[in-house]
Amino acid sequence: MHEHNHQICIDQALKRAKQVCLQHGVRLTELREQILRLIWQNHKPLGAYLLMNLLEENSDREHVAPPTVYRTLDFLIEHGLIHKVHSLNAYVGCSSPNQDRCNALFICSVCGETEEIPNNSIQQAINLSASQHKFTVENQMLEIMGKCQPCKQKKASDS
Amino acid sequence: MHEHNHQICIDQALKRAKQVCLQHGVRLTELREQILRLIWQNHKPLGAYLLMNLLEENSDREHVAPPTVYRTLDFLIEHGLIHKVHSLNAYVGCSSPNQDRCNALFICSVCGETEEIPNNSIQQAINLSASQHKFTVENQMLEIMGKCQPCKQKKASDS
DNA sequence: CTAAACTATGTTATATGATAACATAACATC
């Protein structure tokens, strides 16, 4: 994840966003696309107020207020284009929209990179546990904090 | 979960808390015990400011300030006696301290009751996925929102 | 084409959740 052509990630995300909005019959306005782009600048989750500042810097808007950002985030979440990372109060691009359930989020505590990893066996185990307790799942969040391999290697070479 | 002798839950929680504090060489002060009791009043997660108000009402303190509550919550979390429910910004009693990893939290979207369910197969699936991606897990959170059985039954009998 | 309805954004104020920094009190050890 650390070394890759990230422009491809951004392009794919924008392409998917346009498809999804078309399917759902909603508009990917300039504001929504701008914020989605900002979120996809890298693979780290970004806070709402940081996005607010980034939007002010990277557009010709004078002042951006919180509701502008939060409404847009709500829209993007609603249509599965981003995730809220609850353990960080931050937002990250979704790499696989059009899914029924959220994937596992692996969050590196050193570099902050967050990778969304689909995993059927985790989902199956959750579904089984839920059905055993006669619990009907509506949605779920699995956030895993730890160290990614590049950061472990870097730390090892430091010492 | 809906129908049970909840006093037993409270008594066990307090007993465990005393054991844990003894083991860890820390003190379960009056304040810490009061807040732990308030959290264990039921199986719903409670917010920090609600706990603050409850503490004012249920003790002879005049004013309770946020740091008083947050420091105590931090202590209780650090020693594994409560969990923070990130999706609600609220705190709930831990029913199984002395574990290496967090269990799955099943949160009912109707009644708010939250049940902590240990599940080895979920944990195994997470560990496998992590090792496949060479990711070292430090901690994790799995929060599952949905409907508990009693609430489903109640809804069915309403219609 | 334009009025009406709907959707999106702007604006101001405020609610809610959490922490920093420093002062005081309680407890333990010697």
Place this chain on the structure above:
DNA sequence: GATGTTATGTTATCATATAACATAGTTTAG
């Protein structure tokens, strides 16, 4: 009982998120 340590009190502030209402843009029907 002086000293170091842990716990709590106090004030101010930061960080995150939403309510309420105003304006602008877009679509649809007549």
